[in-house]
Amino acid sequence: MAQPTALNDQITDSVTQTNVKVVAEAPATALASIYQSLAHSTAILYEGAVNAFQQATIAGQAATNQGVIQIYSISSMAGAVATGRLAQSDGADSLLALIDSERVASRGR
16 A cells, blocks of 8 residues: 555545556557558558549540541541642552553453
8 A cells, every 4th residue: 555645545546547547548549549540541542543543544535535536537638648649640540551451351351
């Protein structure tokens, strides 16, 4: 038992019980702090994953858009280039000569 002091025994008991309560609650408080830190870290992890997914989606949409633009413009561009090349060369005359020679060859069979 504690040595008798000039203080009231009720005051001593009250202070002792308060100290015991603080010491008893310390593990729970520490564990709660760890859980809160873990939850915060997990939230940041998910936030980064969502952000990365959004950026990948935006890049995919941009790539799809460019692909569609190229698909729609390829026939007109190819036609324009081919027409320009035929107009600058004697390809049309060569093509007609080839068609005529094919007709002559098919009649001889």
